[in-house]
Amino acid sequence: MKVVIIGSGNVAYHLANAFVLKGINLIQIFGRNENDLQEIALKTGVPFSTKILDNADLYIIAVNDGALEEVSQLITKKNCIVAHTSGSLPIEILQGEYRKAVIYPLQTFSKSKELEYHKIPFFLEAQNTEDYLFIENLALKISDHVEASSYEKRKYVHLSAVFACNFVNHLFARAKEITDAHDIPFKYLLPLIEETTHKIFQVEPKEAQTGPSVRNDVRITKMQEDLLNGEFLKIYKTMNESIKEMYEL
Amino acid sequence: MKVVIIGSGNVAYHLANAFVLKGINLIQIFGRNENDLQEIALKTGVPFSTKILDNADLYIIAVNDGALEEVSQLITKKNCIVAHTSGSLPIEILQGEYRKAVIYPLQTFSKSKELEYHKIPFFLEAQNTEDYLFIENLALKISDHVEASSYEKRKYVHLSAVFACNFVNHLFARAKEITDAHDIPFKYLLPLIEETTHKIFQVEPKEAQTGPSVRNDVRITKMQEDLLNGEFLKIYKTMNESIKEMYEL
Ligand SMILES: NC(=O)c1ccc[n+]([C@@H]2O[C@H](COP(=O)([O-])OP(=O)(O)OC[C@H]3O[C@@H](n4cnc5c(N)ncnc54)[C@H](OP(=O)(O)O)[C@@H]3O)[C@@H](O)[C@H]2O)c1
Ligand SMILES: NC(=O)c1ccc[n+]([C@@H]2O[C@H](COP(=O)([O-])OP(=O)(O)OC[C@H]3O[C@@H](n4cnc5c(N)ncnc54)[C@H](OP(=O)(O)O)[C@@H]3O)[C@@H](O)[C@H]2O)c1
Numbered sequence: 001m002k003v004v005i006i007g008s009g010n011v012a013y014h015l016a017n018a019f020v021l022k023g024i025n026l027i028q029i030f031g032r033n034e035n036d037l038q039e040i041a042l043k044t045g046v047p048f049s050t051k052i053l054d055n056a057d058l059y060i061i062a063v064n065d066g067a068l069e070e071v072s073q074l075i076t077k078k079n080c081i082v083a084h085t086s087g088s089l090p091i092e093i094l095q096g097e098y099r100k101a102v103i104y105p106l107q108t109f110s111k112s113k114e115l116e117y118h119k120i121p122f123f124l125e126a127q128n129t130e131d132y133l134f135i136e137n138l139a140l141k142i143s144d145h146v147e148a149s150s151y152e153k154r155k156y157v158h159l160s161a162v163f164a165c166n167f168v169n170h171l172f173a174r175a176k177e178i179t180d181a182h183d184i185p186f187k188y189l190l191p192l193i194e195e196t197t198h199k200i201f202q203v204e205p206k207e208a209q210t211g212p213s214v215r216n217d218v219r220i221t222k223m224q225e226d227l228l229n230g231e232f233l234k235i236y237k238t239m240n241e242s243i244k245e246m247y248e249l
Numbered sequence: 250m251k252v253v254i255i256g257s258g259n260v261a262y263h264l265a266n267a268f269v270l271k272g273i274n275l276i277q278i279f280g281r282n283e284n285d286l287q288e289i290a291l292k293t294g295v296p297f298s299t300k301i302l303d304n305a306d307l308y309i310i311a312v313n314d315g316a317l318e319e320v321s322q323l324i325t326k327k328n329c330i331v332a333h334t335s336g337s338l339p340i341e342i343l344q345g346e347y348r349k350a351v352i353y354p355l356q357t358f359s360k361s362k363e364l365e366y367h368k369i370p371f372f373l374e375a376q377n378t379e380d381y382l383f384i385e386n387l388a389l390k391i392s393d394h395v396e397a398s399s400y401e402k403r404k405y406v407h408l409s410a411v412f413a414c415n416f417v418n419h420l421f422a423r424a425k426e427i428t429d430a431h432d433i434p435f436k437y438l439l440p441l442i443e444e445t446t447h448k449i450f451q452v453e454p455k456e457a458q459t460g461p462s463v464r465n466d467v468r469i470t471k472m473q474e475d476l477l478n479g480e481f482l483k484i485y486k487t488m489n490e491s492i493k494e495m496y497e498l
Binding site for chain 1: 355356416421438441451459469476483491494
């Protein structure tokens with residue numbers, strides 16, 4: 001099987017790297033950003049180009065969600081599979097006469113950060129069994145967790161990731177604004193953050209909840225609200241209310 | 250120096266354990282909950298009792314914030330230091346004629362979870378230099394990070410911990426409700442959660458932000474809002490707004 005990756009961002013970089021490490025026949029990385037393409041080519045040894053090769057069996061488009069529809073039209077070949085990597089777009093976003101698929105890796109990718117690829121869960125969708133088995137075979141070469149997933153399900157996978165990753169990171173960023181404003185080294189929070197994450201590998205997150213909100217400590221929650229304003233206060237009140245609702249306080 | 254710990258909850262358990270490991274002369278654990286006291290005595294070899302010894306130099310009260318004022322009155326001795334361990338209460342909550350102090354450990358403690366004590370930052374307050382040096386000496390035996398902190402500053406330390414730990418854990422709990430409701434194994438989120446935390450050991454959280462909100466991807470944020478209701482929707486909107494505000498989107 002011959003594979004082409006389209007795009008040169010975070011996902012393209014790591015997929016290309018994972019494929020090459022597992023001996024998958026990645027014949028080209030295609031994109032519009034020469035610097036980024038060059039970086040991936042250097043890392044993986046796979047040639048890049050700004051003209052798409054037409055002899056691949058599978059094209060994986062890893063570009064911004066907003067550009068996916070447009071970029072998918074660049075593939076004029078019919079007898080091939082074209083897959084996107086987005087958690088929140090349907091298979092039909094792909095515009096072409098080829099067979100369509102989705103290969104959604106559940107992870108937060110940054111070029112600067114190495115990953116253990118075998119731990120990344122892959123959620124797959126295809127339009128027929130043969131194509132599904134083809135992409136499943138590919139994903140299983142990289143990952144220990146490969147699952148079929150409809151668009152309906154994939155949307156909720158992505159949504160849970162928004163809560164557990166994107167919003168969590170934003171809380172870290174807001175916490176850092178608090179420590180910065182009060183001359184507290186942010187690094188003091190890191191052991192606490194590490195421990196918060198470690199805990200839920202052993203204990204259900206609902207059981208692991210601590211803090212004034214879950215103790216319904218009105219004296220302290222009121223005092224803390226008085227220290228806050230703007231977005232900080234909105235977050236505080238929203239989370240406090242949500243904790244109360246969850247624990248029926 | 251002779252130390253007594255009052256309380257038998259999560260903080261009392263770990264402080265007692267850390268003290269004994271470092272050869273600090275912990276002469277008693279005092280409390281009202283015999284089962285819990287016994288558990289700590291078994292773990293540490295320190296005797297427990299429901300009558301407070303009166304020959305200690307330092308009494309550390311690690312009971313619920315709400316019980317602190319009441320419990321602090323049990324110590325009738327005058328020539329000693331009495332410290333509480335709360336991030337969000339002033340030193341004056343302690344009601345007695347002894348000298349007062351605060352020993353606030355910035356960590357999330359659960360009995361079931363071992364900790365690397367030397368990584369826990371301690372924030373200290375005392376009413377005179379001699380007492381400060383006394384409790385500093387004690388804290389430095391356990392921890393690499395010991396700092397003087399006024400009540401004003403300690404409040405913000407605790408507040409940043411509420412954002413970076415308590416609220417983060419609540420997002421994990423809400424994410425689990427989403428995965429549970431859609432037949433997605435929550436364990437699939439764990440590598441993502443681990444990576445989200447690892448990232449901020451290397452990258453500023455503000456730089457590490459990913460996801461539809463920071464890309465201002467209105468199509469996907471609108472679609473995701475339509476999947477949510479109740480507290481989930483309130484959290485989604487609040488976090489989305491806050492991300493927009495932070496990145497001036
Ligand atoms: N990042 C994650 O953590 C993650 C996780 C799972 C799935 N995904 C999905 O993976 C896909 C790619 O995400 P990413 O994070 O890799 O994005 P990214 O790092 O922002 O990279 C996007 C790539 O798309 C290219 N591109 C954008 N518009 C284009 C256009 N009109 N024509 C040609 N190329 C274009 C960009 O080129 P330029 O550099 O020239 O703009 C860049 O190479 C998205 O569908 C995303 O939802 C991402
Ligand atoms: N947990 C954390 O992560 C953490 C972190 C930093 C600081 N702190 C602070 O440390 C202190 C203790 O917290 P914790 O998490 O250890 O609490 P905890 O696990 O809930 O334990 C509280 C202890 O206080 C006892 N207690 C409650 N009311 C009492 C009363 N009226 N008389 C006598 N004993 C009473 C409880 O006894 P029963 O079992 O009989 O109720 C229990 O032994 C608090 O000030 C908290 O703010 C906690």
